[in-house]
Amino acid sequence: MITKPTLLLDEKKCRDNIRRMAEKTKKNQVAFRPHFKTHQSLEIGRWFKEPGVDKITVSSLDMAVYFASEWNDITVAFPVNILEIETINYLAGRINLNLLIESDETASCLKAQLTSRVGFFIKIDVGTHRTGVDPLDKQKIDRILAVSVSGDFLSFKGFLGHAGHTYKCRTRQDVLEVQNDSIKVMNQLRNNYIKAYPDLVISMGDTPGCSVADDFSGVDELRPGNFVFYDLTQNRISSNSIEQIAVALACPIVAIHQDRREIIVYGGGVHFSKERMENEEEGIVYGRVVEKTDRGWGNIIQGMYLKALSQEHGIVSVPDSRITDYSIGDYLLILPVHSCMTANLMKSYLTLDKRKISRL
């Protein structure tokens, strides 16, 4: 029974999302190393083992420690934080751990302090300009390699890119263009270094690119994460249909303001996060209400969306035709703008058959 904000998980949709992406990677003969930062759950992680996944990506060492109890091959897709060297050494002695290096300073620090072997990728900035080495900065890449290969504990795995600028795209065509440009950049690097490092891996993998593209020639490994649940942001990019979104937050109705067509739900920034979308007609949108069905939820109700959030309150804008359909004590089902942030705030999932799934 739902009594307070509860993150519902449609297990079928989620497993379908996993299966679809696994099939796509198999068809393309690309290794699949899904990012687990979205669900952060050992149990959901096990669903990936069915289609044969045996290595994963995470975004923090804390997540790596959590997943190391069931996964033996983990890439931490975040620039090495050398202050956490103790945790790195703990994990490196236990599993196949891959790290991201993007400076010779970090490489030197690791080399001086590692006590077990780790793999490393050089993080390449494929155009997002968040972080990573400029792919044209051959000197820097060579400096990192020079430092690393001279030691016992750093094993070069390849180049890793994240085309995060697909998040600014709004059409499939735009996503494909970014994707193709990024792969081109990475393959120039491959060509330059393949002789010295014949086993080097090109690792890519944002959810928009992995969802929209069908051809991954030139890529060896894909690391999408968000696709496990998808969300409204991904839908706007055209990564997924609304039907593929696998999580919805159930929010009790605590007040109804008929005069201004607004419902107040128990569900605020501490549940959804303050991640937002914007459009001219509606203004800021923090989530969209869907129809309740016998088996979970259905379509978005047009014009019914979260327009404001405080810590625990959510204000839902309601169409005229719907305002008398709800009572205090009902709950609304709301699709999140960014499922990673919502899942991170909620401490567990409830499946449609009422099973609680825990997470980190």
Added chain:
Amino acid sequence: MITKPTLLLDEKKCRDNIRRMAEKTKKNQVAFRPHFKTHQSLEIGRWFKEPGVDKITVSSLDMAVYFASEWNDITVAFPVNILEIETINYLAGRINLNLLIESDETASCLKAQLTSRVGFFIKIDVGTHRTGVDPLDKQKIDRILAVSVSGDFLSFKGFLGHAGHTYKCRTRQDVLEVQNDSIKVMNQLRNNYIKAYPDLVISMGDTPGCSVADDFSGVDELRPGNFVFYDLTQNRISSNSIEQIAVALACPIVAIHQDRREIIVYGGGVHFSKERMENEEEGIVYGRVVEKTDRGWGNIIQGMYLKALSQEHGIVSVPDSRITDYSIGDYLLILPVHSCMTANLMKSYLTLDKRKISRL
């Protein structure tokens, strides 16, 4: 030792913030019922007992359950969620519990299901238009009172307002105007109902109003919360000086991009939340870097601010003159835009003398 994102708490600043507000309420002979949704910590809660605080406000029943081990008089300043009636009855049997009612539907549900006595406030919309009863809707107020007073378990305490529209103010004068208007509205209600309910309480209390105003004539009880830490949002409203902000997030530096004057820190949306401010010169701001000092932190470094956040990454814009001052493995101290949201994401505090303080 700081190895990953850590929420530092300057205990002296925090205790000063508490003392200052407690003194102000005493001077005004107003009851002080601080809101604990910001810190959510039993230990920090105990610091309020020194100046004599003996009753508190929270924003969820979960928080009420947590604090009920040390506090005997708690108001849940959120419209009653009748789906949580079991928790309400559990608490009502144990402590003096006050709830917020704003509809006769909710009053009827409570009346039918309560097993112990609770106090209730009628939530009044003093102009924020988030939720609450229109103060001119005498019929609705009378309906709520009619339902409630006819039962054994609902005891009318008074009217409660939250002038959340002070958050849109940018000067002390604007805050005072909102504050005065709100008090005026509440006192009209007092005048209308004081004969029937001679002990009724007028409860107010947003942090901007409580920080800026010096005169609280016409108010019986104040419930500010954020002032315990303050933050950049409150500073923009003119509630506090930068020196009064009592929390800063320590974020390890993991990459430096000298060419574009940017530092990448381990500190993202899962630490800060995505709460943001905006100004013409800088664009969107998610936090501001302060000088490190021997005793914690000092002034804001002009032009050094968090300009973007992903799940774990923060991108810090750095002035030309500062970009060579930092190395990988250092950490930056960053003031949050909204301390309630940041504290909610971080699971504990670290005081400047290295004591860990836990929370809900």
